[in-house]
Amino acid sequence: MMEVHDGAELCFPQLLNTSCRKPLISWSEVVFLHFLLSTVPALTAALNLLVIISIFHFRQLHQPTNLLLLSLSVSDFIVGLVFMPGEILRKTSCWFLGDIMCSLYKYIITLSLSASLGNMVLISVDRHVAICDPLHYPTRVTVGRTRVCIVLCWISSNLYSSFLLDNDQNQKDKYIYCFGKCVFNIEYTLIIVDVVVNFIAPVTIIVVLYVRVFVVAVSQARAMRSHITAVTLQHSVTVTSRKSELKAARTLGVLVAVFLMCFCPYYCVSFAGPNILRTSYLTFTLCLYCFNSCLNPLIYALFYPWFRRAVKLIVTLQILQPGSREANVL
Template sequence: MTSEHQTMEAPNEAELCFPTINNSCRRSPRPELESTVIYIVLSAITAMTVVLNLLVIISISHFRQLHTSTNLLLLSLAVTDFLVGSIQMPFQIFYFGGCWLLGDLSCVVCFVSGYLVIGVSCGNMILLSADRYIAVCDPLLYHSKVTIRRVQACVCICWISVIVHVSWIMRDFVKQPGVFNTCVGECVFVLVHPEEGIADIVISLVSPFTIITVLYLKVFTVAVSQARALRSQITSLGLQPSGAKKMELKAAKTLGVLLIVFIICCSPYYAFTLSAETPHLDPLSGVVEVWLICFNSCINPIIYAFSYPWFRKSIKHIVTLQIFKPNSRNSRIL
């Protein structure tokens, strides 16, 4: 009776990640049709994310007219989104079946890159919020306060700060890859020190979201009042609206959409993390929440395409290979 019961509980070799290893993890079985559809959809999203963000990177880097302070911030955001599509999404697709076959070192790369791109994305969103805050609330001093050099310095500080933070949080994980795995074929990261987990949540979640919300509420309030004043002036005096003012308000609106979409995509994952009973994390935990964060990197360039005429013109130049013509860097895009 006992031996029969043990035989019934023993997993089939097909259910194991490594059938020849006793301590192998189990797979997450799914119907073949369902798995095929999921893999096709996720692969398509990954390809779109890589291609669209690469177009943003090429556009802003190539055309001189697009070398502005705001676009430099968008370039930094596009680089992080490109890394999500080229590194994070393939890892998530590969691990979707529940088996990590790439080894412990690749597991470290997966988690470190994931923490890095999310942290830098939050930093970029803060910088974009501050940029729009100054542009809308203090427009006369915007060009003297927000220069290319200062923005470059802020972007570098953002990347360096996130790298230092991630290196500290994951120092034990990097030194001993696979130390938190309970079976062979698993990729797990554990926040061992509770106080560091709390600090990480404050630094990477509470503080960025608070700063972004406060700054953009102020931007939204001022932008609405300026739009009303502009319409009133046009109606009463029959004047033509200021092109520069319209561009600033449109940019604020576009970046507002970016920020709202970012918060919507990230909030479920952080809510899932906060509600978890343990700090035990692996790429399969909250798989929908993780993919929602990744999907945000695909949505951003789509927002640019609908909101920025310069992006649509740039795509046309790139696709038709006009960027290889002499002096194409000086083409009129705006």
């Protein structure tokens, strides 16, 4: 039987023995988390929505790499719309939305975070083929194949999220249950499996591919500089194309590097075991993890001129004009 607490400390005072206690956090944490709730989620959702509209609306942007960025933005949009507010709600107050909404929340966030990681792997593969095997890139990486890969990424993320949610439901009987909290009831061994599947394996793939990409990119850049004065007009077009590919690789390299810096701390904490998972340090790493979803569109705005042009057309409502889908934004 659960210990009886003062009613003022309980989420549901009328339930007494079956109610959870209200979260005990410092005033500074409350201010910080409410600041995040009022700014970052809305900014994250808005910026990623601009990316989604840009790539979806303008036909010029219907390219394999941009479709991967579109898929990444969808998962980041869900993070901003659902994950950030939900985490702040769980940390600062009681959960009054019920078990069904709790299960739906856990499913959505695991789906979006897993899909984000899968999209990062696909982006790394895309750049690896574009830089290391440029002659076969147009035939190997087509719009159709990219769409298939994106669908498979979301399907696999859905299956993985369903598996975690099923394990969460099965573990409920092993924990002392109370009303007023939405927690993940996942056994520690499965946390280790999650670290391997959702951290070690994909991060290893991303790092290995990008190390090879930058080695090849550096050698190609040197070759272009040494022969730039001797090329013909036809070769100049090729050189310009290669420069564009190298610039895209550098931009997406920044995207992946920022992702890893925001992504790694959370899973590094997971190695420390169940005790540290309940500390405020986990809250910080989760916020950092989520903040990456807000940074991605800012990286696009900084490095991609097409995104800035597309946003200008969107905010001025020029996309509502007939034929705007064919506008030149590249």
